[in-house]
Amino acid sequence: MAETMTGARALRSAGDPAVEVATGDGPASAAGRAGRPFDPVALRADFPILSTLSHGRPLIYLDSAATSQKPLTVIDAVDRWNRVQNANPHRGIYELAESATNAYEEARARAAAFIGAPDARELVFVRNATEAINLVAYAWGRQSIGRGDVIVLTEMEHHANLVPWQILVQEADADLEFIPFDDEGRLRLDVLDVLLRLKPKLVAFTHVSNTLGTINPVREMTEMAHAAGALVLIDGAQAVPHLPVDVAEIGCDFYAFSGHKMLAPMGSGGLWARRELLEAMPPFLAGGDMIREVHLRRSSWNDVPWKFEAGTPDAAAAVGLAAAVDYLAALGMDAVRAHERDLTAYALETLRREIPGIAIYGPDADHRGGVVAFNLPDVHPHDVAQVLDRHAVAIRAGHHCTMPLHERLDLSATVRASFSVYSTRADVDVLVEGLHDVMRIFGPGA
Amino acid sequence: MDDLYRDYILEHYRRPHNFGVLESPDASFEGNNPLCGDRITIMLGIRDGVVAEVAFTGRGCAISQASASLLTDEIRGKRVEEVRQMTPDDLLDLLGIEVSPARLKCALLSLDTVSHALAERRPDGPGEPAAPAAAGGES
Numbered sequence: 001m002a003e004t005m006t007g008a009r010a011l012r013s014a015g016d017p018a019v020e021v022a023t024g025d026g027p028a029s030a031a032g033r034a035g036r037p038f039d040p041v042a043l044r045a046d047f048p049i050l051s052t053l054s055h056g057r058p059l060i061y062l063d064s065a066a067t068s069q070k071p072l073t074v075i076d077a078v079d080r081w082n083r084v085q086n087a088n089p090h091r092g093i094y095e096l097a098e099s100a101t102n103a104y105e106e107a108r109a110r111a112a113a114f115i116g117a118p119d120a121r122e123l124v125f126v127r128n129a130t131e132a133i134n135l136v137a138y139a140w141g142r143q144s145i146g147r148g149d150v151i152v153l154t155e156m157e158h159h160a161n162l163v164p165w166q167i168l169v170q171e172a173d174a175d176l177e178f179i180p181f182d183d184e185g186r187l188r189l190d191v192l193d194v195l196l197r198l199k200p201k202l203v204a205f206t207h208v209s210n211t212l213g214t215i216n217p218v219r220e221m222t223e224m225a226h227a228a229g230a231l232v233l234i235d236g237a238q239a240v241p242h243l244p245v246d247v248a249e250i251g252c253d254f255y256a257f258s259g260h261k262m263l264a265p266m267g268s269g270g271l272w273a274r275r276e277l278l279e280a281m282p283p284f285l286a287g288g289d290m291i292r293e294v295h296l297r298r299s300s301w302n303d304v305p306w307k308f309e310a311g312t313p314d315a316a317a318a319v320g321l322a323a324a325v326d327y328l329a330a331l332g333m334d335a336v337r338a339h340e341r342d343l344t345a346y347a348l349e350t351l352r353r354e355i356p357g358i359a360i361y362g363p364d365a366d367h368r369g370g371v372v373a374f375n376l377p378d379v380h381p382h383d384v385a386q387v388l389d390r391h392a393v394a395i396r397a398g399h400h401c402t403m404p405l406h407e408r409l410d411l412s413a414t415v416r417a418s419f420s421v422y423s424t425r426a427d428v429d430v431l432v433e434g435l436h437d438v439m440r441i442f443g444p445g446a
Numbered sequence: 447m448d449d450l451y452r453d454y455i456l457e458h459y460r461r462p463h464n465f466g467v468l469e470s471p472d473a474s475f476e477g478n479n480p481l482c483g484d485r486i487t488i489m490l491g492i493r494d495g496v497v498a499e500v501a502f503t504g505r506g507c508a509i510s511q512a513s514a515s516l517l518t519d520e521i522r523g524k525r526v527e528e529v530r531q532m533t534p535d536d537l538l539d540l541l542g543i544e545v546s547p548a549r550l551k552c553a554l555l556s557l558d559t560v561s562h563a564l565a566e567r568r569p570d571g572p573g574e575p576a577a578p579a580a581a582g583g584e585s
Contacts, residue, residue: 380507382482382552386450398482412483412505441451442508 038335040343044422046071046327057392060430065210065238065371065418066396067260070324077323078265081316089315090289090306104315107322108305114325115236115255116246117272124271124278124305125318129237130160132256132271133204135308136233137164139281140254141202142172149174150200152192152230154216155408156181156209159401161235161256165204179205180408185212185362192221196228203230207239211402211416212362213344213371215243222251231277237261241420242340242369244333247272259317263421264324268317271308278304285310331421340370340419347372347417347428354432355439361409370419373400376435379442381413387441391434450543451508458512463519466501473567476504477559479551484510488518488559492567497521497529507552509545514556516540521560530564532557 044050047069052059061069087100105120112120126132141164145151151165155178169176177195180188187205196203203225208215222232233254239245241262247255254277259268273281283290283301287310292300301307328336345365351358357377362368376384385397396416399406406412417431468474471489478485484506491499500518504511520540521529537557538545545553 380482380484380505382484382507382549383451383509386549403480406483412485441456 038331038339040339040422040424041426043071043331044424046073047422048072048075050422054392054394055390060391060393060427062393062395062417062419062423062427062431064241064420064423065261065400065416067266068241068263068420069422070265070320071263071327073327074263074265074320074323078316078320081319085319086316088312100315103319104313107315107318110322110325111270111318112272114245114329115240115257115270115272116248118248119275121303121305122272122275122278124273124308125313126256126269126271126308127267127314128258128260128269129235129256130258132254132269133161133233133235134164135271135284136254136256136273137168139284139308140277141165141168143280143282145169145172145174145201147173150177150195150198151175152177152179152195152198152200152203152225154179154181154187154205156185156187156212156214156402156405157204157206158210158235158237159403160237161204161206161233162404181212181214184364184367185209185214186367187214187216187221189217189221189224192224196224196230199228200225200230202233204233204235206235206237207245208236208242208369208371209362209402209405210238210371210418211373211400211405211414213368213373214363215239215367215369218252219250226251238369238371241328242333243337253277259321259324262321262324263327264321265314265317267314268321270321275304278308281308283310284308287311328421336421339421340423341365343419343423343425343428344368344370344372346425347419347431350428350432351435355435358435361414370423371416372418373414373416375411375414376438376442379438381415383442384415384435384438387438388431388434391430391437393431393434395431450545450549452543455508455512455541455543458515459508462502462511462515464501464515464522465503467503468499468501471499471501473563475559475563475566477555477562479506479510479555482507482552484552484555486510486514486555486559488514488556488563490560490563490567492526495526497524497526502556506555507549509541509549509552510555513537513541513553514559517556517560526564529560532560 049069085100085103087097089101089104108123109120112123117123145168153162153165153176165176179192182188205216207218218234225232232252234252236245236255236257240257253274255272257270260266290302290307290310292302348365358374360374381397385395388395398413400416468489468491472492473490476487486502486504488502490497500522502514502518517537534554541553
């Protein structure tokens with residue numbers, strides 16, 4: 001059981017300067033950091049879990065690509081909802097219900113603005129990016145994909161942006177094609193160019209790879225796909241928490257993201273889609289709140305986005321998402337990206353220098369989000385993770401829901417360290433210490 | 447830490463016993479844990495209801511490979527019925543380490559694979575299982 005850390009080791013390594021970057025123009029947030037230099041060490045105090053212990057040592061959390069930790073403002077927003085705001089949105093006429101509806105819709109407006117959506121009504125609240133993509137595959141896909149149609153994906157997709165399309169093309173007797181990646185983990189746009197001659201109906205790809213970290217040229221890819229007449233869906237689960245994202249500027253048609261990877265609670269997430277697409281799509285889930293009129297043998301649908309929000313939503317998570325958005329906006333997403341780029345460069349350099357024989361997958365820090373997947377020579381990733389656990393280093397070992405990507409690299413698994421706003425060079429230093437211990441245990445002559 | 451990666455576990459991992467193939471096994475099965483990528487194939491040569499020969503190949507984490515090494519040592523010479531009755535606890539006793547729930551699948555893959563091999567065994571296999579082409583020794 002974790003306990004609060006007292007007298008912990010110094011969390012700031014010599015290499016942890018505050019990044020001097022102008023902060024964004026977000027609202028003066030509950031975090032109260034607007035206008036200050038981005039300082040990952042200082043803001044760790046906002047994340048209670050980072051003061052807990054694991055095996056008696058300060059937790060070194062390097063699994064933010066799986067899920068991020070939550071700042072106090074988010075924890076408090078969820079708590080406040082349950083203490084004084086809870087009522088079923090869109091359903092009551094009493095004061096509490098009205099204020100619950102307002103809070104829920106205000107959360108939508110803030111989340112929509114955060115990703116550059118021109119209209120808050122283009123943002124459907126979902127549980128996570130997986131649900132967002134499934135929504136499109138079912139509602140848009142079943143209406144729009146027929147026999148012989150082509151959907152283009154990439155070989156680096158998370159299973160969430162692969163399996164829903166596999167199911168769809170099986171049902172529709174359609175086809176999938178894949179954009180491969182090169183040895184640096186960059187997508188082969190020359191192959192996309194060729195695949196577009198097949199006149200695909202949809203090109204769907206991740207904004208940032210959750211395994212290689214590759215930041216894909218989403219705007220260029222969107223332009224290419226549109227020029228060939230295809231719609232574009234982007235999986236932004238690993239982008240929205242780490243980069244400035246503006247869906248209008250990208251120009252895509254669908255954009256999916258998860259709240260829990262961007263400091264918000266699990267159960268919050270969004271699907272942004274162009275209004276006319278949402279209008280034309282049939283419902284996904286059916287039930288309460290998504291209807292206008294219901295008769296015994298027929299019904300009509302509510303306006304968007306509520307047409308896609310059947311049943312009572314996780315409104316507390318939505319309110320938490322709004323608090324997370326405020327927190328990130330106050331830091332400024334340019335500053336967040338600068339911090340994570342700097343930290344990733346430090347991690348790549350330190351790991352290559354300190355760990356002989358390490359294999360690191362993916363591009364350089366300029367083209368990579370805060371994700372570093374690697375393998376040590378002759379040690380299985382699970383053994384690496386197990387030893388690191390005793391150093392209180394939390395990292396992921398396995399295929400990270402990207403089995404085809406691992407197959408392409410002829411690997412069964414990798415070890416993955418991933419960062420967020422609160423990650424520091426000191427975290428990387430403890431990771432390296434732990435890896436030295438792995439080498440000691442498993443290395444030759446040990 | 448060293449509760450898990452004890453010297454004998456690492457020794458079995460580096461130089462697994464019974465690592466190799468049987469040319470014409472009476473029972474064989476490839477087991478895997480897709481989540482972690484552990485993969486082993488266990489081959490059995492059975493004579494008069496007894497496991498006369500056993501070999502395995504595969505790759506995976508130290509726990510899964512050491513477990514296969516120890517288990518194959520254990521079942522050679524045992525009656526098939528006894529092997530069938532082995533429980534996960536028997537194998538964990540054999541391993542002699544505290545395995546966390548997250549690693550249980552790694553530890554138990556070998557026994558699971560043996561169980562499948564026996565379940566899928568041809569009722570009357572060839573009478574003379576070949577000697578292991580390569581047994582023990584290599585890491």
